[in-house]
Amino acid sequence: MSLAVLYSRALTGMDAPEVVVEVHLANGLPSFTIVGLPEAEVKESKDRVRAALQTAQFEFPARRITVNLAPADLPKESGRYDLPIALGILAASGQIPAAALSQYEFAGELALTGELRPVRGALAMTYKSYQSGRAFILPTDSALEAALVSDAVIYPAKNLLEVCAHLTGRTLLVQLDAQCQAQPIVYPDFSEVKGQSAPKRALEIAAAGGHSVIMSGPPGTGKSMLASRFVGILPSMAEDEALESAALQSLNGQYKVEHWKRRPFRSPHHTASGVALVGGGGVPRPGEISLAHRGVLFLDELPEFDRKVLEVLREPLESGHITISRAARQADFPAQFQLIAAMNPCPCGYLGHFNNKCRCTPDQVARYKGKISGPLLDRIDLHIEVAALKEDELTAAADAEASDVIRLRVEKARNLQLARQGKANFALGTAEIEMHCQLDAAGLALLKTAISRLNLSARAYHRILKVARSIADLAGEVEIKPAHIAEAVQYRRGDV
Structure with a gap:
């Protein structure tokens, strides 16, 4: 047989469309051609495949070899097609049987020794492979990640010879158990933070x-310490949330199986570009906001970020996703992250410090705070001040609540929200706010006064209602009371 047909997967954003790998052998001068919009790393697979086959003691046919990666209009990138191309050559030349190839999908980069190297995006590819009804043969490291997809049939392989032995029936690969036991997750604890109630x-x-x-406050007051411990009080990840987060990490090749159900915490440096935050590239990949999906994006020293970089956060904060458009392709990534930002109150950092160290002029302070636009600040729900600790607070023994205790209250409040409206309070739409955030006469009067005195926007009005709803949920109250409104309002009047 001079033609072999195999199946693999491409990556387009979070999607993994099917790629049919057709290998044809014909008479003529020996050549090796790959068609179907291959990127540079796919074109280079010719040399990797040739060396791997020869190292594994297979015959590399001295014929005219044509490899077609269909569909032809879908760009193909990375080394994941090495394994299906090598198997296609062996099947087309009669060195392995071609009958069983249609039952599997293949992905894996070949070393010159025939060893299989891991590929990125294994989770996304496996999910689509499972929907197609085929089993998936992957490098061992990628298979451990792919096994997070429940009920998927995964066969891990260390090298090309193991795959060939499985296809010939000599030594079958052992199916990987598609169950992942969650490892104990240990986050930094809130009890380590002194004061700052x-x-x-x-x-x-x-x-x-x-x-x-x-958060705004002088340096050394614990802003970064609080932010790094925030992820430890978030509700435990559900199965679908963990799978979404893991799939996004997998697209960049950064996911580790031992981090299953661990909420991501991303903290990019203030020199990061807009593309680094939202994602991009010739082949669009997720940025920091998507890698923080279902977790926390911490931006320390917020005014030190380029203003244009910060402005790219405005739409994802509202919509919860980001669409990256290029001339030839478009990719949509989820981006439901919690933004935790920290900044100093002035250029020197000591404005408002009890030691009165600040020597910044009002113009310098205004320019510093002006680096953050009003529309971005308007989209941030809680504006809080983190004051410097005095000597007795700093030297006192830490006796704060542990993160586990706080998380129990948080989970109870979140469960109330899910039972009432099917989503967290931050995601409530305008109509849902009117339904679930109704106020009595006293609360409404208080909110009207706050809007008038603080010149709040319509967006700030809705966000105050959502924060008040969360405060009421923590208190176990069905209705929002004036005290809840008052507390929510104070988080909007902070001078950051």
Whole structure:
């Protein structure tokens, strides 16, 4: 037989469309051609495949070899097609049987020794392969990741010879158990943070309702410490949330199986570009906001980021996803992250410090704070101040609540939200706010006064209602009371 047909997968954003690998051998001068919009790394597979086959003691046919990767208009990238191309050559030349190839999909990069190297995007590819009803043969490291897809049939292989032995029936590969035992997850604990009861309360509210936060305070007051511990008080990840998060990490080749159900915490440096935050590239890949999906995006030293970079956060904060458009392709990535930002109150950092160290002029302070646009600040739900600790607070023994205790309250409040409206409070739409955030006469009067005195926008009005709803849920209250409105309003009047 001079023709072999195999199946593999491409990656287009979160999607993994099927790729049919057709290998044809014909008479003529020896040549090796790959068609079907291959990128440079796919074209280079010719040399990897030739060396791997020869190293494994197979015959490399001295014929005219044509490999077609269909559909022809879908760009193909990475080395994942090495394994199906090598198997196609062996099947087309009669060295392995071709009858069983249609039952499997294949992906794997070949070393010159015939060893299989891991490929990125194994989760997304396996999910689509499972829907097609085929089993998936993958490198061992990628197979461990792919096994997170429940009920998928995964066969891990270390090298090309093991795959060939399986297809010939000599030594069958052992199917990987598609069950992942969650490892104990240990986060930094809130009990390690001394004092700062007010910021801790605000972060608990943010965790309960999924709200974004900006913290302002002098250096060394614990802003970064609080942010790094915030992920530990978030509700435990559900199965579908964990799979979404893992799939996004897998697209960049960064996912580790031992991090299953661990909420992501991303903290890019302030020199990061807009593309680094939202994603992009010739072949679009997720950026920091998508890699933080279902977790936390922490932006420390917020005014030090380029203003144009920060502006790209405005749409994802509202919509929860990001669409990356290029001339030839488009990719849509989810981006439901919790933004935790931190900044100093002035260029020197000591404005408002009890030691009165600040020497910045009002113009310098205004320019510094002006680096963050009003529309971006308007989209952040809670604005809180983190004050410097005095000597007695700093030297006192830490006796704060542990993260586990706080998380129990947060999970209870989140469960109330899911039972009432099927989503967290931050995601409520305008009509849902009118339904679930109704106020009595006293609460409405208080909110009207706050809107008038603080010149709040319509967006800020809705966000105050959502934060008040989260405060009421933490208190176990069915109705929003004036005290809840008052607390929510104070998180909008912070001078950041």
